[in-house]
Amino acid sequence: MGHAERHERQAAFEFMGEELRRLRTEANLSQEDLGLRLCLGDGMIGHFEAGRRKPNLEQAQLLDLTLDTGGFFHRWRRWIDEGHFPDHFRAAAELEETATEIRLFGLSLVPGILQTTDYAYAVLLEGAANPATVKMEIELKLAGRSDRARVLDRPDPPVVWAMLDEAVLRRRVGGGAVMGAQLRHIAALGRAGRVRVHILPFAQGAHPLIESLLVLMAFNNAPSVAYVEGLRTGHLMDDPASVTHCNTAYALALGQALPVEASLALLIAAAEEHERADGIPG
Incomplete structure (x- = not known):
């Protein structure tokens, strides 16, 4: 991921955090109150609001339900998730x-x-059921590993x-x-x-x-x-x-x-x- 793209993503995290703070305040909830409703650990809402962490899809949906956002956080999370990495990683x-x-x-x-590029390519190739049909997918994953x-x-x-x-x-x-x-x-x-x-x-x-x-x-x-x-x-x-x-x-x-x-x-x-x-x- 280039510097400009990384900066853009961080700005997106901070925007989400500002929206979360605004909506939480309008709902008259403290960070602790909201964290308890979502069964989150101590301080996690604060990390979300500061842009240091982002909610996963399930947490985003719970935020939407709790704060009645019309699905804002779920849509935001889906947008952020577009990229080179598998969902679980x-x-x-x-x-x-x-x-x-x-x-x-x-x-x-x-x-x-x-990993070197050649090693990563060999790993990804062996993991493909039909390597001939997934060249583009492999190239995307290679780009992700190079970024990392x-x-x-x-x-x-x-x-x-x-x-x-x-x-x-x-x-x-x-x-x-x-x-x-x-x-x-x-x-x-x-x-x-x-x-x-x-x-x-x-x-x-x-x-x-x-x-x-x-x-x-x-x-x-x-x-x-x-x-x-x-x-x-x-x-x-x-x-x-x-x-x-x-x-x-x-x-x-x-x-x-x-x-x-x-x-x-x-x-x-x-x-x-x-x-x-x-x-x-x-």
Whole structure:
């Protein structure tokens, strides 16, 4: 997402927040009162009104019903949702843009913001039932992943931790050349200090994150969130107890991971292995 488009979206969030504040005030409801009616956590209405967060579709519909808006918030949310990301991931993708710290765990695939274009294309191609008929859809998704990767190029980039199960390194996605380039890309980000990389080796056996990928995000002026994902589904959590549980699981798994230098060395060794399989000289 370019700077101008990001600015436009933020302006749309702030407009929604101003409308919500106006309608809530006209209804003689405090932020706390409205939050209770929608069964939202402490301060969430305040985050909506400040443009730091946006309601999901269900919350937008409840706002419409509670404030008798004629469907304004639902229509606004539908408009905001038009883009490159699947429904289950869209909210998490938007939060990536403002996060001050992102901690990633990849169970079987490289996390999106670390993917090269060729690796991402191979993943998306394998996920298509009939690749010949979905080229445009794949191109749109690739554009979305490229936009996400630019979070690392921000003037004030987030602190990024990337913990990868060794399975991510060993699964040959797109062939040896593509996989080798992908692993070297992650190693280069690690060497440049842009991402702190840790590998969870097979030798550790089971670990606290063995069931799912995980993304943890922290912000300057909003509560932390956690995101988990399965096949064509995902779940964004902002409940403090759930986020704390995910943070604890991440910390426990990190304690079983290799140190940074050993992790970077393993990335390069695995890259060379993949490249040799494609006949690429070391």
